[in-house]
Amino acid sequence: MAKYPKWHRVDPDNFDLSSIDTGTKLGADGKKINRNDAEAIYQKNIEAIKTLQFKMWAEKKTSLLVVFQAMDTGGKDGAIRKCFGPLNPQGVETQAFKVPTAEEASHDFLWRVQKHSPAKGMIQIFNRSHYEDVLVVRVHNYKPESVWRKNYTHINNYEELLSDSNTVILKFMLNISLDEQKERLQERLDDATRHWKFSSSDLKERKFWPQYMEAFEEALIQTSKKHAPWYVIPADRKWYRNYAITTIVRETLESIEMEWPKAEEGLADIKIDS
Ligand code: ATP
Ligand code: MG
Numbered sequence: 040m041a042k043y044p045k046w047h048r049v050d051p052d053n054f055d056l057s058s059i060d061t062g063t064k065l066g067a068d069g070k071k072i073n074r075n076d077a078e079a080i081y082q083k084n085i086e087a088i089k090t091l092q093f094k095m096w097a098e099k100k101t102s103l104l105v106v107f108q109a110m111d112t113g114g115k116d117g118a119i120r121k122c123f124g125p126l127n128p129q130g131v132e133t134q135a136f137k138v139p140t141a142e143e144a145s146h147d148f149l150w151r152v153q154k155h156s157p158a159k160g161m162i163q164i165f166n167r168s169h170y171e172d173v174l175v176v177r178v179h180n181y182k183p184e185s186v187w188r189k190n191y192t193h194i195n196n197y198e199e200l201l202s203d204s205n206t207v208i209l210k211f212m213l214n215i216s217l218d219e220q221k222e223r224l225q226e227r228l229d230d231a232t233r234h235w236k237f238s239s240s241d242l243k244e245r246k247f248w249p250q251y252m253e254a255f256e257e258a259l260i261q262t263s264k265k266h267a268p269w270y271v272i273p274a275d276r277k278w279y280r281n282y283a284i285t286t287i288v289r290e291t292l293e294s295i296e297m298e299w300p301k302a303e304e305g306l307a308d309i310k311i312d313s
Contacts, residue, residue, distance in 0.1 A: 040101075040266070041207040042294035044287050047270045049263040056256040061216040062275040067286055077282035084285035085125050091292040095160055096130040098297050102157035102206045105288070106165045108174070109213035110251060111241040112223035114274050115166050118213060121281045122288065123164060132157070135166040148172040148190065149197055157206055169194055170210075173258045178250045191261040202266035209291060210267065211284060212255060213274035217248055 046067050066072035072080075095101055105123075107115045123131055134155040143151045149169055157163030172190045176182050198208055215223075224245075227237040244251070263269040270287055274280040 040202070040205070040295065041291050043209075043265075043268050044290045046287065047272055047283060049259045049269040049271060051260045051263045054256070054260050054263075056214075056252055056259070056271065059214060059271055059273065061214050061219065061273050063273045064276070064279065066282075072279075072282070074276075074278050077278050081278070081282045081285050084282075084289045085122075087289050088285060088292060089126055091289070091297070092126050092130050092162060094297045094299065095162075095292070095295075096127065097160070097300055099160035099300075100205060101295055101297065102159050103162045103288075103292070104157050104165070104201060104206050104208045105162065106168045106170065106208070106210040107213065108167060108170050108211070108255075109274070110215060110220060110248070111238075111244055112220050112227075113213040113215050114277060114280060115213060117277060118211070118272075118274075118280055118284055119164055119166060121277075122284045123162065126162065130160065131162045131164065133164040133166060136168055136171060149193060153197070156201060159205065169197070170258055170262075173261075174251065174254045177254045178247050191258070194262050195264065195267075198262070198264065198267040207291060207295060208267040209288065210263075210269045211287075212259065212269060212271050213280060214271050215274045217245075219275045220245065 044067075064071050064073070066077070095103070107118060109115050119133060123133075132155070136151065139148075139151065152165070152169045155163060155165070169190075172182075173187055173194070177184075177187050201208060224237070224241060227233045259269045259271070270283075272280055272283050
């Protein structure tokens, strides 16, 4: 249904997360891009995505699910604001997935997620997602391996169902370096207006960086599929991140066949008199 761009896409047969440069400046054409040029393309992408979203919303045939996963401070909030904030809010929904509530934890792990599967015509954004059940759950042994390992299959089946129901799926891992996380955490400490963003649990999680990278790598390999690809976005530079995400979203939406809904017959003959 959708033709997905190759740039930054995870090839499950040949993928090594640690070899990816989180601070790259290589553009979609393989050449270095500077900030000004990337920002100009980002602006054009936003305008194009707005029009495509309008068409998708009018047609109500296809939907788009965008999944964001990242380490703390990876830029999920900023990426969502910058890449989807300018769109028609009536056509976009965002859902964040935090530590499961008691009610959520009393159901299967997909229960809380499936309630937010996108309606036709909508763009649905997941800020964290069902992938937490093969990431944080794995890293901290919240459930035994025999349980979380099966989740790859459950996730793949769920996403296949979505795809069969005309949902196009894009999954972004915002890939920052350990050093960049250190700087971002320090910035939050140094700026009183950002103290609310600082959580001492982020420091605790930081100690598990290698385990998270291992969990991410396997999750991406196990679940990057033709109809639901993962993209690893170099995210140390925010301008690069926004340029890359909007380029991929735009190209993906452009590849979907969409039609304006059929108009009433005889519109050309109608004159509005008074
Ligand atoms: P921000 O810090 O930018 O506000 P966030 O997404 O980090 O956003 P937090 O409330 O800080 O939000 O953290 C949410 C926490 O919930 C994360 O540590 C995440 O790993 C955890 N979490 C999400 N889903 C699950 C799950 N299924 N099981 C256990 N923990 C989960
Ligand atoms: Mg957090």
